[in-house]
Amino acid sequence: MPVRQLTEAVVNRIAAGEVVERPASVVKELVENALDAGATRIDVITEGGGRRRITVTDDGGGMSRDDLVLAVERHATSKLDDDDLLDIRTLGFRGEALPSIGAVAKLALTTRHAAEPHAWTLAVEGGLKGEPKPAALAGGTRVDVRDLFYATPARLKFLKAERSETEAIRDVVRRLAMTRPDVAFTLAGEERAPLTFPAALPDAAGRLARLGAVLGADFAANAVPVRGGRDGLFVEGFAGLPTFSKANSLSQYLFVNGRPVRDKLLHGAVRAAYADHLARDRHPVLALFVDVDPHEVDVNVHPAKAEVRFRDAGLVRSTVVRALLEALTRGSGRAASTGGGATVAAFRPGGLAPRPGWPAERGAA
Ligand SMILES: Nc1ncnc2c1ncn2[C@@H]1O[C@H](COP(=O)(O)OP(=O)(O)OP(=O)(O)O)[C@@H](O)[C@H]1O
Ligand SMILES: [Mg+2]
Known part of the structure; x- marks a missing residue:
């Protein structure tokens, strides 16, 4: 032809x-x-x-x-x-x-x-x-x-x-x-x-309220806040306590710059962070939001934008692992179902990490 x-x-x-x-x-x-x-x-x-x-x-x-x-x-x-x-x-x-x-x-x-x-x-x-x-x-x-x-x-x-x-x-x-x-x-x-x-405030309590509405009150009651960052990379969200785990990894919700993603690197970081806290056949429930300068991540690698590629994969992995480990250490005194109040109280005042210039602009287009 x-x-x-x-x-x-x-x-x-x-x-x-x-x-x-x-x-x-x-x-x-x-x-x-x-x-x-x-x-x-x-x-x-x-x-x-x-x-x-x-x-x-x-x-x-x-x-x-x-x-x-x-x-x-x-x-x-x-x-x-x-x-x-x-x-x-x-x-x-x-x-x-x-x-x-x-x-x-x-x-x-x-x-x-x-x-x-x-x-x-x-x-x-x-x-x-x-x-x-x-x-x-x-x-x-x-x-x-x-x-x-x-x-x-x-x-x-x-x-x-x-x-x-x-x-x-x-x-x-x-x-x-x-x-x-x-x-x-x-x-x-x-x-x-x-x-x-319903709409909530764009702060940590609002985030937790929304996650509770989407993932269930159980999650909100059994999650610890995650918060970390380094070199322009920020990680925040809520991580389920090891006692609140699942038999599959379907309840790991990962986001990069406000975009839901499937990402091997992030899933790997989650697995590494929980390795000492969970049996091999158990998987945590969590919602993690990674924010990074748009120049540090390529979102144009998948037709449905479901995958991304980071410029500095090592930085992403180590920052996520560290933030999760810190969160789990803070939550280690708590077993499942100790109530959601403690989760919110564990937050420092001031809500989500300020990220000058960038996520605040999102949605203004
Ligand atoms: N709900 C909406 N409200 C206002 N403007 C809209 C809306 N939906 C689409 N548009 C306008 O139409 C344009 C085309 O939308 P479309 O979804 O096809 O492309 P895009 O969002 O620019 O890129 P992509 O293909 O990656 O989604 C947008 O850039 C925006 O200006
Ligand atoms: Mg569009």
Whole structure:
């Protein structure tokens, strides 16, 4: 066969295949967009395991008419200021999510920017973009995704049972909710009891309250605060007491610069820190938030941004291990279920470590 250039529609579907693997990927991209837009409240509704419908509503800054029209084009983003892929302070940066979703589903965006006299709505169906039309919306953005993968039926065949897709969506919302205690989240839909995480303060007590809401009151009562840092790298979070362990490592929630990640290096550091505290077949429950200068970490190594690469792996590992060991030493007097009050009290006043310039800016894009 001769070499030929693929059509734009095919190119877009191939790209979409990487970004939109399953309904939960759509939820992740839309919630991340809402967080980047400075939302303080994000409501997610899904039906049919997200295949029939995903609606994400936020109260963020919204988009002007012109931005809305551009936002659904490939490689269009408001988040890369000076083309520096190593200075990423937002969850998004590629300008791929909306066009990818629009290529494989029926996408409708309704948004209201403060500078516009009214809201605008725009539809993209199977890659075909409509015209923006005036709409009614008080503020923020509502994104509605219907009939996911209707344009790529092959993908449909690879979806798991509705129940597992529903569960994967729940997992995505829970993980993102852990990153931002100051943002209220709800997840609803005919297939589930609604999940509600009210907004809390962005301090250690708020963090613990949110973790308790997501992981259960048991965790909050059986976790010690973790806090450490060195050379521009900060680690904070809550680590479950060794007496509160699990038979698998699925309850280790790891975040880098506000992004939920799977990371061998971090998991290895956790294992090393608990090695003397836990039997080999037991695993801790924890939520660890690593913050580092964006130049020290490459987030552009995975299509769904689920993995990162650190420039100084040794520093990350030793800082995480040390912070965890210190936390476990402080908690060593406590066995499981001594009550959550002690956990909060163990914090020095002043809340989470101040990180000048950077996480405070996150969400301001
Ligand atoms: N909920 C929202 N509120 C306000 N603006 C939004 C919202 N969602 C998307 N946008 C705008 O649309 C642009 C495109 O969104 P899209 O998710 O496709 O790309 P991105 O977030 O820039 O990068 P990525 O592909 O890595 O997610 C964003 O850069 C942002 O300006
Ligand atoms: Mg995005």
